[in-house]
Amino acid sequence: MKSITQILKEIKALNEKLPNDLEKKVGNVLFGENPAIAKLQKAPAKPEELDTSWEDNLYFKLKTWVNSSGTDVANYFTKNKKLLQTLAKEFPLVLQPPIGKIAYRGTSIKINSLKNAFIKKQYTIVKVGGKEVFRFKDLEYNPNRKSQSWTVDPKIAFKFEGKANNEDSIHVVYAIKVNNDFIFSSELLNIIFDANENEKEVVRVGGKGTFEAFVDSKVFLNTWKLEPKDNFVHKLENAAPFFEPMVDKYNKLADKDNKRFGEKLIKPVKNIESIIKNFGDYPTDIKVSLLNSLTNTPSNFNLNNEYQKALVQFIKSVKNK
Secondary structure, three states: OOOHHHHHHHHHHHHHOOOHHHHHHHOOOOOOOOHHHHHHOOOOOOOOOOOOHHHHHHHHHHHHHHHOOOHHHHHHHHHOHHHHHHHHHHOHHHHOOOOOOEEEEEEEEEHHHHHHHHHOOOEEEEEEOOEEEEEEEEEEEOOOOOEEEEEOOHHHHHHOOOOOOOOOEEEEEEEEEOOOOEEOOHHHHHHHHOOOOOOOEEEEEOOOEEEEEEEEHHHHHHHHHHOHHHOOHHHOOOOHHHHHHHHHHHHHHHHHHHHHHOOOOOOOOOOHHHHHHHHOOOOOHHHHHHHHHHHOOOOOOOHHHHHHHHHHHHHHHHHOO
16 A cells, blocks of 8 residues: 555656646657756656657757857747747756846947937946946847847857947947746757857847947947047037047147148148048048048047047046046
8 A cells, every 4th residue: 555655746746747738749858868958957868768859840949049040940939939938837947047147138239329328328337247338227129030149148248249330330238137038048058059168148039128238438439430420429518528638639730730831731620520520531540641641631640549548538537427
């Protein structure tokens, strides 16, 4: 005769058994043929549980995703989000995302969107992932797909910043607490990726919204190189005083060259906008030196260096407030 303890154990085992529809999909061990994933579930390595055709299909999609996040797999995640979250309750060690941790996504943002946030002074300067960054509390994010790759490691996110269009966008890293929009554990995706470096990836299934965002301060030091006439940092009210010495230096060097040439070839300027306009769209040192004689700018004035000096001082002043 069975003891009460044995009967209770059997009842508990029955209650813990997967629903029939899920058991047909995955059996009792998710991706049981993979020793590393089986180990995550504390399942015995031998004898391994053979994967079902449904598991094979999901594994293939995950393998495809970690190598190249394509639209087809993104659509699959979106369509099957509820099912995958139901499975996560049964296999939390494999599928449960790190709820509560901060997830980051490196991509790009339109300069105009960032300009508006700057003018409204909606930023602070903080350290994230070892970088000094501008922190924006709320920036709009509109992903190209309903499913996206994120990471819980900010250093990884800064490595995977999106390709910025030189004319109208720059790099940005968005951040959000991992919530019910996320699926899969980082450990599972790392095993499937089979790489030496752990990218600590998680997958978000969700559309546009407003998120906390970070922009590396070095991006701003180089923004003017991308499109000098559209650069906006020096237009900020608080930044203006830091650029005034730059105008003075330009005019002094211009006056010096005019005296040397014996005629007023170089006109004085009143603001930095005029300086940038005079130098045109050729910011590199070699091109600037070649253009000095063509654009009537001071021979010893380096726009790149002078602009960066002023901007570094401005960033330090904001940080110290």
